Amino acid sequence: MAKGRYHHGDLRSALLDAAEALVRERGADGWSLREASARVGVSPSAAYHHFASRDTLVRALSERTLAWLGERLREHCEHAPGQAGDPQLRLIALGCGYVRWSLDDPAVARLVLRGGATAPDSAISPHPHDVLTAELDRLAAAGGLPEPAREGAEFVVWAALHGLAVLLADGLVHFDDPRAVDLQTARVVRTTLNGLAQEASHAAGRPAGRSAHTERLARRPRG
Amino acid sequence: MAKGRYHHGDLRSALLDAAEALVRERGADGWSLREASARVGVSPSAAYHHFASRDTLVRALSERTLAWLGERLREHCEHAPGQAGDPQLRLIALGCGYVRWSLDDPAVARLVLRGGATAPDSAISPHPHDVLTAELDRLAAAGGLPEPAREGAEFVVWAALHGLAVLLADGLVHFDDPRAVDLQTARVVRTTLNGLAQEASHAAGRPAGRSAHTERLARRPRG
DNA sequence: CTCCAATCTGAACACTGTTGAGATGCTGGC
DNA sequence: GCCAGCATCTCAACAGTGTTCAGATTGGAG
Numbered sequence: 291m292a293k294g295r296y297h298h299g300d301l302r303s304a305l306l307d308a309a310e311a312l313v314r315e316r317g318a319d320g321w322s323l324r325e326a327s328a329r330v331g332v333s334p335s336a337a338y339h340h341f342a343s344r345d346t347l348v349r350a351l352s353e354r355t356l357a358w359l360g361e362r363l364r365e366h367c368e369h370a371p372g373q374a375g376d377p378q379l380r381l382i383a384l385g386c387g388y389v390r391w392s393l394d395d396p397a398v399a400r401l402v403l404r405g406g407a408t409a410p411d412s413a414i415s416p417h418p419h420d421v422l423t424a425e426l427d428r429l430a431a432a433g434g435l436p437e438p439a440r441e442g443a444e445f446v447v448w449a450a451l452h453g454l455a456v457l458l459a460d461g462l463v464h465f466d467d468p469r470a471v472d473l474q475t476a477r478v479v480r481t482t483l484n485g486l487a488q489e490a491s492h493a494a495g496r497p498a499g500r501s502a503h504t505e506r507l508a509r510r511p512r513g
Numbered sequence: 514m515a516k517g518r519y520h521h522g523d524l525r526s527a528l529l530d531a532a533e534a535l536v537r538e539r540g541a542d543g544w545s546l547r548e549a550s551a552r553v554g555v556s557p558s559a560a561y562h563h564f565a566s567r568d569t570l571v572r573a574l575s576e577r578t579l580a581w582l583g584e585r586l587r588e589h590c591e592h593a594p595g596q597a598g599d600p601q602l603r604l605i606a607l608g609c610g611y612v613r614w615s616l617d618d619p620a621v622a623r624l625v626l627r628g629g630a631t632a633p634d635s636a637i638s639p640h641p642h643d644v645l646t647a648e649l650d651r652l653a654a655a656g657g658l659p660e661p662a663r664e665g666a667e668f669v670v671w672a673a674l675h676g677l678a679v680l681l682a683d684g685l686v687h688f689d690d691p692r693a694v695d696l697q698t699a700r701v702v703r704t705t706l707n708g709l710a711q712e713a714s715h716a717a718g719r720p721a722g723r724s725a726h727t728e729r730l731a732r733r734p735r736g
Numbered sequence: 737c738t739c740c741a742a743t744c745t746g747a748a749c750a751c752t753g754t755t756g757a758g759a760t761g762c763t764g765g766c
Numbered sequence: 767g768c769c770a771g772c773a774t775c776t777c778a779a780c781a782g783t784g785t786t787c788a789g790a791t792t793g794g795a796g
Contacts, residue, residue: 299773322753335778406682445697446700452680455673477712479691481669481712484712485703485707485712488707546785556744557745557785561784566785599742738775738795741792742794743791743792744792747787748785750785751785752783753778753783755778756777756779758778759777760770760776761773765769765771766768
């Protein structure tokens with residue numbers, strides 16, 4: 291449809307779609323701007339009226355994907371099992387959503403996760419990181435995470451989850467049974483949360499490293 | 514030196530050195546095979562007598578770097594503070610070494626860490642992952658990690674550490690004070706180990722997800 | 737000294753991201 | 767209806783890329 295039209299209509303998102311498909315077919319790096327343009331039926335230079343460079347295209351795709359993922363993770367939390375939204379189960383659901391995504395769509399996940407700093411001014415909403423922060427707040431409010439352990443906790447949990455997702459997307463780790471992924475993810479989340487809680491109870495007796503020193507989360511300067 | 518010689522001597526490692534330098538100067542992707550060849554003073558096609566493709570060069574550099582890192586991490590463990598080699602302090606030292614490296618040499622770290630599966634037949638020795646495994650064994654032997662939690666524990670710790678390193682190398686997270694990095698790393702390691710230990714004590718009462726389900730670590734098929 | 741295998745060169749191929757000058761077609765004012 | 771203006775797209779070109787291959791150059795074994 292819209293064949294032969296000189297003006298495409300919505301070339302910008304058509305290019306994003308084509309790039310996304312190409313990433314899935316040929317891997318995060320196995321495609322070119324020219325190819326995406328050709329697939330949409332447009333000359334290579336047309337793309338430059340919508341993206342300053344190939345890299346800009348990639349970043350735009352990353353941001354679109356991250357926003358979509360954030361939305362989905364939020365839903366995952368809502369539909370978590372357990373009675374009356376147990377905060378820990380919600381967090382496990384979040385973790386499983388994140389890790390599952392990196393496994394179900396590994397090529398796109400690689401592109402997005404490596405992506406280096408997403409443009410600092412980008413307003414990804416809701417950013418997956420924000421969803422995590424909100425869930426940790428909920429857990430803390432429910433008494434599941436002692437106050438002294440709350441500060442910087444998102445950093446610890448995020449690192450563990452991110453590490454898991456990256457290892458899986460990069461194929462450095464592999465599970466034969468897909469259900470094992472959920473179990474392992476749940477284990478990582480539970481372990482991390484338990485560790486954070488226990489750390490707090492030991493805090494008084496420990497001389498150093500008692501509180502978080504996260505100074506700036508570059509991705510979320512406004513947070 | 515060795516100017517004008519038709520035969521270079523050790524072109525292979527000279528190319529690796531040039532590539533490493535270029536990665537540091539221009540980022541993980543901001544260089545070309547041709548550039549590396551030119552810097553060594555050799556025609557582009559000469560490189561193809563030592564590496565099947567540019568990608569092979571990159572992988573070789575990754576492997577060389579990983580082996581170097583493994584060695585260094587091992588030393589880090591040996592020189593850990595604390596009396597008589599406290600296993601937990603050794604693990605913290607390992608973690609700090611890993612994370613510190615990704616921060617001190619971020620461009621190379623990005624190249625290596627993203628790297629996708631390193632060639633399955635590659636004999637990186639000692640692989641950082643093996644060093645971690647050995648340290649966890651030592652901790653378990655010293656009674657610092659209950660038996661039921663030992664299985665698959667390297668996977669949990671590795672994910673957390675890897676996540677931390679990746680976040681820092683990618684610049685998604687930033688610390689103004691370099692000493693804060695060590696504190697955060699120590700916190701992540703301690704949290705993870707504590708969580709693993711506690712998980713074991715709860716294990717009897719929990720219905721599911723009691724034991725690890727790591728089925729295959731793709732990187733270390735022999736492990 | 738001679739020959740061989742390893743090593744490197746030179747020129748070419750198809751392809752890439754990117755640019756700038758010009759063609760095309762939609763849109764709003766007359 | 768028509769025409770100007772403008773965003774959008776095309777065409778042709780540039781420099782640079784990874785990669786290949788026939789042939790030149792060499793150090794070392796016989």
